[in-house]
Amino acid sequence: MKRQNLTPSDAADTPSSRRGFLAVAAAGMTGILLAPGVRLIEIAQAAAAGDAVSAGASSKVRWGMLIDSTKCSAGCTDCVTACNTENGLSGGTLPTDSQWIRKIEIKEVRSGRTQSFPMMCQHCAEPPCVDVCPTGASFKRADGIVLVDRHRCIGCRYCLMACPYKARSFVHEPLTHQKPDVPRGMGTAEACNLCVYRVDRGEQPACVAACAAAGHAAILFGDLNDPASEIAQRVASYPTRQIRENLNLDTGVRYIGI
Amino acid sequence: MRRNHMKLLMHQRDDTLRGGIRTGKYSLKACIACHASQTSQSVTAEPTNFCQSCHSYAAVKIDCFECHANKPAVNTALQQVKP
Amino acid sequence: MNIVLYKLQGGSRGHYQLLAGLALMLVLGVSALLYIEHHGHIVTGMNNQFVWGLPDVFSIFLMLSGPGALSVALLASVFGKVEYEPVAPLSGLLAIAMVFTGLMLLMLDLGRPDRASEAMLHFNPKSVLSWNLYLYSGFMGFVAAYLWSLMEPGMRRFTPWAIGLAFAWRIGLTTGTGSIYGFQVARQGFDSAIFAPMYIALSLSYGLAVFVLVLLLACRSNSIALGDALMARLARLQVIFIGVGLYFILIHHMTNYYFTKNRDFELFILFDGGIYTMLFWFGQILLGTLVPLALLLHPRIAQMRARMVASVVLVVLGAFAQLYVTILGGQAQPLPLFPGRQVSSSFYDGIVNSYTPSLPEWGLGLLGLGLLGLIVTLALRLIAFLPQRLDDAALQKHLAKQALAAS
Numbered sequence: 001m002k003r004q005n006l007t008p009s010d011a012a013d014t015p016s017s018r019r020g021f022l023a024v025a026a027a028g029m030t031g032i033l034l035a036p037g038v039r040l041i042e043i044a045q046a047a048a049a050g051d052a053v054s055a056g057a058s059s060k061v062r063w064g065m066l067i068d069s070t071k072c073s074a075g076c077t078d079c080v081t082a083c084n085t086e087n088g089l090s091g092g093t094l095p096t097d098s099q100w101i102r103k104i105e106i107k108e109v110r111s112g113r114t115q116s117f118p119m120m121c122q123h124c125a126e127p128p129c130v131d132v133c134p135t136g137a138s139f140k141r142a143d144g145i146v147l148v149d150r151h152r153c154i155g156c157r158y159c160l161m162a163c164p165y166k167a168r169s170f171v172h173e174p175l176t177h178q179k180p181d182v183p184r185g186m187g188t189a190e191a192c193n194l195c196v197y198r199v200d201r202g203e204q205p206a207c208v209a210a211c212a213a214a215g216h217a218a219i220l221f222g223d224l225n226d227p228a229s230e231i232a233q234r235v236a237s238y239p240t241r242q243i244r245e246n247l248n249l250d251t252g253v254r255y256i257g258i
Numbered sequence: 259m260r261r262n263h264m265k266l267l268m269h270q271r272d273d274t275l276r277g278g279i280r281t282g283k284y285s286l287k288a289c290i291a292c293h294a295s296q297t298s299q300s301v302t303a304e305p306t307n308f309c310q311s312c313h314s315y316a317a318v319k320i321d322c323f324e325c326h327a328n329k330p331a332v333n334t335a336l337q338q339v340k341p
Numbered sequence: 342m343n344i345v346l347y348k349l350q351g352g353s354r355g356h357y358q359l360l361a362g363l364a365l366m367l368v369l370g371v372s373a374l375l376y377i378e379h380h381g382h383i384v385t386g387m388n389n390q391f392v393w394g395l396p397d398v399f400s401i402f403l404m405l406s407g408p409g410a411l412s413v414a415l416l417a418s419v420f421g422k423v424e425y426e427p428v429a430p431l432s433g434l435l436a437i438a439m440v441f442t443g444l445m446l447l448m449l450d451l452g453r454p455d456r457a458s459e460a461m462l463h464f465n466p467k468s469v470l471s472w473n474l475y476l477y478s479g480f481m482g483f484v485a486a487y488l489w490s491l492m493e494p495g496m497r498r499f500t501p502w503a504i505g506l507a508f509a510w511r512i513g514l515t516t517g518t519g520s521i522y523g524f525q526v527a528r529q530g531f532d533s534a535i536f537a538p539m540y541i542a543l544s545l546s547y548g549l550a551v552f553v554l555v556l557l558l559a560c561r562s563n564s565i566a567l568g569d570a571l572m573a574r575l576a577r578l579q580v581i582f583i584g585v586g587l588y589f590i591l592i593h594h595m596t597n598y599y600f601t602k603n604r605d606f607e608l609f610i611l612f613d614g615g616i617y618t619m620l621f622w623f624g625q626i627l628l629g630t631l632v633p634l635a636l637l638l639h640p641r642i643a644q645m646r647a648r649m650v651a652s653v654v655l656v657v658l659g660a661f662a663q664l665y666v667t668i669l670g671g672q673a674q675p676l677p678l679f680p681g682r683q684v685s686s687s688f689y690d691g692i693v694n695s696y697t698p699s700l701p702e703w704g705l706g707l708l709g710l711g712l713l714g715l716i717v718t719l720a721l722r723l724i725a726f727l728p729q730r731l732d733d734a735a736l737q738k739h740l741a742k743q744a745l746a747a748s
Contacts, residue, residue, distance in 0.1 A: 022489075022493075023493055026485060056278030094388075095388035095694070096382075099389075102686045104684060105684070105686065108682055119686070134460050135456075136464075149275055153456070154453050155451045155453040155454075155456075157392045157393060158521075161392050161528075162525050162526075164526060166389075170382065172381050172387075172388070173382075175325075183327070185324040185325030187381065188325070188453060196278070200280050
């Protein structure tokens with residue numbers, strides 16, 4: 001058989017060089033697939049350290065609400081309207097519309113007795129939504145308010161699935177004319193944030209303010225950790241409960257009368 | 259500022275959101291309140307507005323205003339009940 | 342192993358028609374994706390009650406079948422069943438392709454997929470979806486390393502390492518997939534530790550079915566002789582896997598029914614659930630489990646090949662039915678906010694909601710399947726994955742050679 005001098009183009013066709021290429025490619029692929037996991041863990045740990053809370057929200061405070069359903073009437077939706085206006089929500093009730101607070105009617109089947117009260121994010125101390133969020137966008141602030149960091153939210157909706165109270169909504173369409181205090185956008189999860197920007201200014205959430213202004217005073221807001229606050233005193237003197245308390249989530253929102 | 263504005267914005271937004279610090283320097287609302295254009299009342303509505311002027315030249319889509327309002331707050335008398 | 346592998350021949354009219362069909366699926370899928378991207382999820386059938394819809398069904402199917410398809414390679418290289426060695430490379434290829442496509446489909450259904458890099462930079466150690474990133478990339482990497490060790494001459498000494506790590510990752514991955522549901526305390530349909538082992542069992546069955554389907558198609562299109570000996574072994578394996586899957590399904594439903602607190606949900610799925618009840622009994626149990634078992638176990642029904650094809654197709658259809666019932670049925674039932682009371686609100690509490698998959702969601706499903714088909718077809722054509730003959734004689738020869746090498 002004639003021996004051929006290997007020219008560069010011939011060399012590319014020989015089995016050994018093809019194998020060599022594939023070996024390098026496969027090793028490279030494996031490295032590329034595995035390396036991000038290694039490198040990104042470093043970055044993630046550094047990022048986590050940088051997330052340390054600075055002054056502003058203090059862990060000495062635990063914001064909570066006490067809702068007295070005996071003062072709540074079936075047809076009244078003052079709190080819902082106030083929330084919608086304050087936060088720029090559409091107020092619509094299509095299955096795709098966001099609802100941060102809603103009035104719930106429950107009926108005792110045997111006796112027919114009905115009750116009505118509002119329900120919103122319960123601001124749990126052990127929030128399932130925070131546990132399941134892959135990016136840490138769903139987080140609990142030092143003072144107990146559970147928020148969504150929409151800069152980080154990737155819209156996976158795991159928190160919507162995981163919330164035992166169905167408190168979270170997902171924004172299904174492009175939004176315009178957001179309230180300047182309340183950034184909201186398509187493709188992210190959202191829920192009642194206890195009007196966190198108002199709380200930080202020393203005011204009360206909009207639903208609380210509206211209910212008080214209308215004279216019902218069914219919702220009380222305050223610092224559960226401060227024994228002198230009205231809410232702490234009421235929780236200490238009256239029987240209050242949390243919804244789905246068997247889940248042991250230690251919610252910040254408590255109820256009287258249900 | 260042009261080169262570093264994203265570093266600034268990203269750091270301050272975490273302080274605001276996770277730390278609850280909302281003073282003027284940390285507030286995007288405060289930036290917009292001053293920098294919004296007189297004519298369009300916005301920072302991105304027209305190609306000459308504050309943010310849009312560089313971004314349209316660089317052809318970089320601004321993601322911030324998918325969520326954030328690009329206009330300053332309108333001061334109406336809001337009902338406020340102090341705790 | 343020392344089996345000579347060959348690339349599949351292309352160039353035939355049928356081959357180009359297949360590629361064209363898959364490319365069309367891809368184009369339709371990408372259009373659906375861009376449509377959803379631009380307009381938001383409002384154009385899909387998903388809403389605040391049905392949070393994860395049809396794309397998730399396709400995605401989870403692929404994420405279950407991928408590790409399951411690796412079973413053949415695991416049997417060959419971990420459990421020493423040398424008769425499966427000739428088809429182990431195909432098993433590895435399918436595992437990688439399906440896990441990759443499943444993950445891609447999951448990421449494309451995100452509300453903000455452009456932020457996917459956030460998921461990598463900010464890692465929540467308590468979130469199963471976070472673990473997935475490392476589980477999936479690790480799995481794909483180790484299987485790729487395994488394939489390389491098989492195909493690169495002289496690298497066989499790395500095979501036990503690569504396949505061992507792939508095995509560990511495979512268990513971790515499917516445990517993670519099951520735990521996405523199992524760790525949720527909110528809903529009656531999910532809150533259960535059994536999801537992890539149940540999904541491992543189901544993944545064995547679904548993965549093997551897809552593997553057999555692809556093997557049959559590949560051999561038929563390239564006239565690779567496929568013997569009854571190998572087919573009989575795969576059939577027996579499929580029966581065992583279907584059986585194990587059925588066991589876990591039964592336990593899950595029985596326990597849910599036994600718990601008074603969960604009985605509402607069980608009665609819903611078993612009797613009152615409309616489409617979910619129909620898909621459960623007719624799709625999952627009858628077509629997906631009982632008929633394939635009957636076909637594979639009964640000695641008189643038709644020929645081996647026809648029975649195999651019918652069984653695995655039915656298992657795959659049953660898989661989609663099972664995932665639809667689990668994922669969507671689990672969301673249809675209202676949350677038990679106030680057990681024992683009737684609940685109503687403007688946010689659809691207390692009522693059974695209904696969901697209809699929209700066209701863009703089917704489009705996303707097509708995207709996943711089309712991409713999977715393209716990856717597998719092109720890979721088989723460009724890289725050597727299959728031996729020339731898989732008939733009984735070749736298998737005998739292979740077993741004899743291995744016995745000689747072992748002694």
